[in-house]
Structure formats: structure tokens, C-alpha cells
Amino acid sequence: MIIDNVISAFQTGDRQTIEMMARNILQTLEHESISELSFSHKVFRKHLTETNQSDMEYLSLVYILAEYIEEIKEGRCTCSIVEKKMYNSPERLKGIFNSEVIDPKPYFEDYSCICRTCGSKYLAQIRPKGHGETVIWNKIT
Numbered sequence: 001m002i003i004d005n006v007i008s009a010f011q012t013g014d015r016q017t018i019e020m021m022a023r024n025i026l027q028t029l030e031h032e033s034i035s036e037l038s039f040s041h042k043v044f045r046k047h048l049t050e051t052n053q054s055d056m057e058y059l060s061l062v063y064i065l066a067e068y069i070e071e072i073k074e075g076r077c078t079c080s081i082v083e084k085k086m087y088n089s090p091e092r093l094k095g096i097f098n099s100e101v102i103d104p105k106p107y108f109e110d111y112s113c114i115c116r117t118c119g120s121k122y123l124a125q126i127r128p129k130g131h132g133e134t135v136i137w138n139k140i141t
Contacts, residue, residue: 002033003040010047015055022062026086030095031078031117038073045070061086079115082122082137089135090124099124108133 002025009021025037037044048066051059064084071080078096082088090099090111103110111124121140126133 002037003043006037006040006044007047010051013051015052015058018051018062019059022059022065025065026061026081027092028095029078029081029093033095034069034072034078038069041066041069041073077115077118077120079118079120079122082124087133087135088137089126089133097122 006021006025009018012018025033044066048059048062051062056063064086068081068084072078081093081096090097090113093099093113096117097113097115099111099113101109102112107128109126111126113122113124114120115122123138123140125136125138127136128134
């Protein structure tokens with residue numbers, strides 16, 4: 001069960017372990033797993049409030065995940081992850097979207113993405129930014 005991994009990570013008290021737990025969850029997102037985790041959002045939030053507040057910036061991904069699972073519990077669709085301030089590439093969100101490349105270029109790609117849960121359609125544009133990339137999501141329907 002996912003919540004057991006979450007609790008174990010928080011119990012270590014090690015901020016890197018906690019951050020890696022959030023990364024692993026976000027990299028393997030699927031509607032079923034995030035829905036399961038949303039039922040334990042109070043446990044997640046409780047453990048998060050017990051972490052060292054000076055680690056808040058380092059654990060920003062964990063805070064984003066906590067906010068996201070609370071929104072899912074309140075009825076938002078799993079595709080709302082595209083609204084979060086983080087690198088959400090279509091490749092990382094395969095459990096949520098059916099995606100296909102519609103415009104491959106040497107330095108960027110455009111994807112057509114359809115939410116597996118609600119059927120919403122998005123255009124995801126991956127563009128170079130600094131030394132990395134950014135993804136621009138536009139909801140089509």
C-alpha cells in the first residue's frame with residue numbers, strides 16, 4: 001500500500017528520503033494509485049506538518065504532492081497535476097494521459113494528451129529553458 005511507504009519515509013526524518021518518496025509517487029502516477037493515496041490525505045498532511053519547517057523549500061515537491069492529493073480527495077480529476085508548478089512532462093504522466101508526439105523537432109516536441117479519467121484533451125509543448133526544459137500545457141477541451 002502506498003501510504004505505508006509514505007509513513008515509512010516520514011518516519012526516517014531524512015529530508016532526502018521524504019523528497020525521493022514524493023518523486024517516486026509523482027513519477028509513477030496513475031489514477032488508481034493517486035485515488036488510493038487521496039483517502040489517506042490527512043495522514044500525509046499530519047506527517048508533513050511534523051517535518052522540520054526549515055526544510056520546506058527542499059521539500060517543495062512533497063508539499064505540491066500533499067496539495068494535489070487533497071484536491072483529488074475533494075473531487076478534482078487526476079489531470080489537474082498539469083496546473084502544478086513542477087516539470088510535468090507527458091512522458092512522466094503516462095499513467096494519467098494517453099499521449100502521442102504530434103510535432104517532433106530537434107529541440108522540442110509537441111504532444112497531444114487525453115486524460116484517461118475524464119477525457120479532457122491537452123496540448124503539451126516541451127521547450128528549452130536555461131539548461132533544461134519546460135512544459136507548457138494548454139487545455140483544448
